Amino acid sequence: MKDIDIIPSTLKEAVEKISELPGYGEKSAKRFAVNLLDMPRGEAIQIIKTLFDMLEKIHPCSECGLYTEEEICSICSSEERDRSVICVVEETFDAFAIEKTGKFKGVYHVIGGRLSPLEGITAEDLNIEKLVERVDKNGVKEIILATNPTVEGEATASYIHNLLKDRDVIISRIAYGLPFGAVLENADDFTLSKALEHKTII
Ligand SMILES: [Zn+2]
Known part of the structure; x- marks a missing residue:
């Protein structure tokens, strides 16, 4: 399809990646990507940075599985x-x-x-x-x-x-x-x- 070729390759990749999220079809993945592109660039980058930060810091509590920034969550350690x-x-x-x-x-x-x-x-x-x-x-x-x-x-x-x-x-x-x-x-x-x-x- 010719019109597919006009989509920039990085946008195509982003849509593909986003659609790997459970619950995201191609349509919502496209909306996600385009919404980010439509925002003021600084704000969009801030969103991605926040997500990156979350992924670096949060993991399941080794006792109960609650997402936490600690080894053991505040409930298990209380x-x-x-x-x-x-x-x-x-x-x-x-x-x-x-x-x-x-x-x-x-x-x-x-x-x-x-x-x-x-x-x-x-x-x-x-x-x-x-x-x-x-x-x-x-x-x-x-x-x-x-x-x-x-x-x-x-x-x-x-x-x-x-x-x-x-x-x-x-x-x-x-x-x-x-x-x-x-x-x-x-x-x-x-x-x-x-x-x-x-x-x-x-
Ligand atoms: Zn816990």
């Missing part, structure tokens, strides 16, 4: 948190959403996604083995499964439940207050507080 209660979430921002409610005093475990046969995501792709290790090693008394109330989130919760059900640990699932299909990160504080209060033992 004396005030109850290490016998672990709240299992899909992503870091789910934990941040729960933190905002101020209702949870335990620690977290980020599994880094959800089981999704359609996307080819299996248990091995998730940070689940480490969760079992934590339960076995650290005298954990309760696990709260706070994966999203979606089909995949439910499947993930029941997978973890099956893995842990023979151990001496209470396993509960947040449910009440969150509409099925909702995403934790987008839930308001009240709804999320209710969901935690009304968690059910499974």
Whole structure:
């Protein structure tokens, strides 16, 4: 196609790279690239610098998997948190959403996604083995499964439940207050507080 040739090669490369981001198709990748090019150059460079900085400094907490700038995150290293209660979430921002409610005093475990046969995501792709290790090693008394109330989130919760059900640990699932299909990160504080209060033992 002739008109393809007029696209500068660096722009083409950028679009290709951006479309490697999960959730970005070619169309949104093009918009991303062009939006940056349309901005005042200094501002656009600042955005990229911020992203670069984030990539250099942030990594998963070696204990719970929350994104942090430290080796161990501030929640895992806090004396005030109850290490016998672990709240299992899909992503870091789910934990941040729960933190905002101020209702949870335990620690977290980020599994880094959800089981999704359609996307080819299996248990091995998730940070689940480490969760079992934590339960076995650290005298954990309760696990709260706070994966999203979606089909995949439910499947993930029941997978973890099956893995842990023979151990001496209470396993509960947040449910009440969150509409099925909702995403934790987008839930308001009240709804999320209710969901935690009304968690059910499974
Ligand atoms: Zn941590």
